[in-house]
Amino acid sequence: MSARLTARDITLRYGDRVVSTRLDLDVPDGAFTAIVGPNACGKSTLLRALVRLLRPASGQVELDGREVGGYPAKALAKQLGFLPQDPLAPDDIKVRQLVGRGRFPHQSMLALWSAADEDAVTGAMEAAGVADLGDRPVQELSGGQRQRVWMAMVLAQETPYLLLDEPTSFLDITHQYQLLGLLAKLRDEGRTVIAVLHDINQACRFADHLVAMKDGRIVAEGDPTDVVDAALIKDVFDLPSIVVPDPVTDTPMVVPTLQGE
Amino acid sequence: MTALVPLVRGRIRVQRRTIILVAVLVALMLGLGLLGLCYGASWSSPGEVFAALSGADPSVVIQDWRLPRVLAALVFGAALGVAGAIFQNLTRNPMGSPDVIGLDAGAYSGALVALTVLSGTSAQLAVGSVAGGLVVAATIYLLSFDKGFSGLRLVVIGIAVNAMVTAVNSWIVLRAELEVAIAAVGWSAGSLNGVGWDDLGIPFTVIGVLLVVLATQAHAMHQASLGDAVASSTGVRLDRLRLLMVLVGVGCTATVTAVTGPIVFVALAAPQIGRRLAGAAGVPLLPAALTGAVLLQGADLIAQMLLAPVALPVGVVSTAIGGCYLIWLLTKEVRRA
Numbered sequence: 001m002s003a004r005l006t007a008r009d010i011t012l013r014y015g016d017r018v019v020s021t022r023l024d025l026d027v028p029d030g031a032f033t034a035i036v037g038p039n040a041c042g043k044s045t046l047l048r049a050l051v052r053l054l055r056p057a058s059g060q061v062e063l064d065g066r067e068v069g070g071y072p073a074k075a076l077a078k079q080l081g082f083l084p085q086d087p088l089a090p091d092d093i094k095v096r097q098l099v100g101r102g103r104f105p106h107q108s109m110l111a112l113w114s115a116a117d118e119d120a121v122t123g124a125m126e127a128a129g130v131a132d133l134g135d136r137p138v139q140e141l142s143g144g145q146r147q148r149v150w151m152a153m154v155l156a157q158e159t160p161y162l163l164l165d166e167p168t169s170f171l172d173i174t175h176q177y178q179l180l181g182l183l184a185k186l187r188d189e190g191r192t193v194i195a196v197l198h199d200i201n202q203a204c205r206f207a208d209h210l211v212a213m214k215d216g217r218i219v220a221e222g223d224p225t226d227v228v229d230a231a232l233i234k235d236v237f238d239l240p241s242i243v244v245p246d247p248v249t250d251t252p253m254v255v256p257t258l259q260g261e
Numbered sequence: 262m263t264a265l266v267p268l269v270r271g272r273i274r275v276q277r278r279t280i281i282l283v284a285v286l287v288a289l290m291l292g293l294g295l296l297g298l299c300y301g302a303s304w305s306s307p308g309e310v311f312a313a314l315s316g317a318d319p320s321v322v323i324q325d326w327r328l329p330r331v332l333a334a335l336v337f338g339a340a341l342g343v344a345g346a347i348f349q350n351l352t353r354n355p356m357g358s359p360d361v362i363g364l365d366a367g368a369y370s371g372a373l374v375a376l377t378v379l380s381g382t383s384a385q386l387a388v389g390s391v392a393g394g395l396v397v398a399a400t401i402y403l404l405s406f407d408k409g410f411s412g413l414r415l416v417v418i419g420i421a422v423n424a425m426v427t428a429v430n431s432w433i434v435l436r437a438e439l440e441v442a443i444a445a446v447g448w449s450a451g452s453l454n455g456v457g458w459d460d461l462g463i464p465f466t467v468i469g470v471l472l473v474v475l476a477t478q479a480h481a482m483h484q485a486s487l488g489d490a491v492a493s494s495t496g497v498r499l500d501r502l503r504l505l506m507v508l509v510g511v512g513c514t515a516t517v518t519a520v521t522g523p524i525v526f527v528a529l530a531a532p533q534i535g536r537r538l539a540g541a542a543g544v545p546l547l548p549a550a551l552t553g554a555v556l557l558q559g560a561d562l563i564a565q566m567l568l569a570p571v572a573l574p575v576g577v578v579s580t581a582i583g584g585c586y587l588i589w590l591l592t593k594e595v596r597r598a
Binding site for chain 1: 353477480483484486487488489490491493494495496497498536540541542543
């Protein structure tokens with residue numbers, strides 16, 4: 001397993017609040033990596049460090065052996081696409097304009113908008129299922145539609161890496177599976193996907209590589225079939241459960257045993 | 262502008278609307294400018310104005326009195342509109358305008374110090390107001406930076422700082438010698454009365470340079486309106502961008518203040534009016550600049566006509582309109598929050 005994107009011995013903190021100490025992570029190339037864990041366990045923080053939104057207090061995040069902090073801003077943005085949990089849309093922006101903003105790293109002062117940009121935007125909007133929303137103002141859309149528009153923006157960035165922080169929140173169950181299916185397809189086309197996911201069963205079904213976190217530490221890592229069992233779920237989520245094979249994909253499926261009181 | 266043309270595909274409506282708006286605003290600017298050249302103690306016909314401008318029939322009144330005043334109103338109005346757009350983009354808040362958060366007042370303090378402590382040459386006034394504006398900007402930024410940058414917090418703190426700096430300004434004027442104090446007070450409302458060619462060379466050059474610097478950053482500035490996370494991860498260097506934007510915004514505000522005193526309202530209203538007229542996303546710069554020029558020239562005409570033959574300071578007119586606008590904006594923002 002090769003890994004172009006790695007975190008080596010990183011300590012992450014916001015001011016005085018330490019989130020993670022001395023983490024190591026190799027993001028497998030061309031795979032779908034899912035990061036799971038309870039709320040506030042440091043999943044999003046780890047993702048932010050990988051895209052250099054948070055500079056590690058110690059240790060390095062490296063892409064192709066070079067520290068991400070050392071890349072020019074646009075060069076890194078052509079490699080790593082990132083979708084935060086609740087991105088901000090400017091007032092009155094139209095869907096197509098917002099998706100077009102994903103082209104920023106490919107543009108310069110002298111070449112503001114090219115045919116390649118146009119094609120990337122059209123393709124991204126089709127892939128994310130928002131092709132028919134082009135002229136709508138983003139603020140008038142439903143939460144789920146907005147989420148897919150942002151997804152289209154990141155796709156328009158055309159990066160080999162996609163880092164997504166809970167991309168399925170706000171989506172109804174159909175659109176959740178459609179989005180995960182899209183991510184799997186992008187992985188099949190050679191992209192590397194890293195997503196923070198809330199639903200452990202979806203993570204097991206779609207991810208090739210699972211990273212389970214608790215209290216800022218990585219507790220378990222590997223193929224979901226190898227790492228997910230009742231003991232891990234008890235340890236990470238403090239939830240009693242049985243783990244059975246998913247009747248559709250044969251991947252692990254967690255069934256909590258908690259019933260009401 | 263040529264770089265904008267390919268944008269038209271798929272966005273024809275928005276683009277056409279912006280182009281029409283720009284054309285209308287430019288026409289309005291020229292119209293009000295011409296009116297400004299005609300208007301005065303004695304009315305000159307447009308024919309006389311054109312004759313004077315072309316040199317066919319030279320006129321001291323038109324060329325040396327009215328023309329610099331009109332040009333100052335247009336250029337300074339544009340500079341204030343741009344400064345407003347910059348800070349409204351930075352704070353993501355329609356109230357985040359240099360006149361509301363105290364940058365005008367700070368620039369005026371710097372100018373007052375130059376006037377009372379030093380001899381008050383135009384170079385001292387310019388340097389003083391830029392320094393005053395920067396000190397206030399740094400103060401607000403430091404006070405509002407608490408685990409990250411929040412536009413609303415910056416605006417609220419800025420309003421408080423504005424009140425304090427305004428009080429300091431009154432104190433400086435009270436302590437000054439009578440002659441200086443009279444000059445300072447006459448200037449405190451923000452006025453274009455008596456602006457001549459000698460006052461304009463340096464300010465126009467500085468504003469020109471600042472606008473060129475800003476033009477190179479406009480694309481990144483609009484990208485930054487997507488929020489810090491998306492802006493950074495799509496390749497915007499936020500720290501550098503913010504620093505440049507603050508420098509250009511303070512520079513524009515302070516340069517205008519050094520010549521005219523603090524003129525409020527234009528920076529507050531022009532970007533929002535321009536944005537609504539253009540129907541554009543975020544707070545675009547060009548409509549803000551053109552609307553600012555139209556507003557300031559319009560306000561200056563009203564200031565000259567209202568109690569003619571006495572010319573009011575344009576700041577009196579803009580403050581009166583701006584006060585009403587700010588009350589409306591505040592109630593709207595409070596309802597939204």
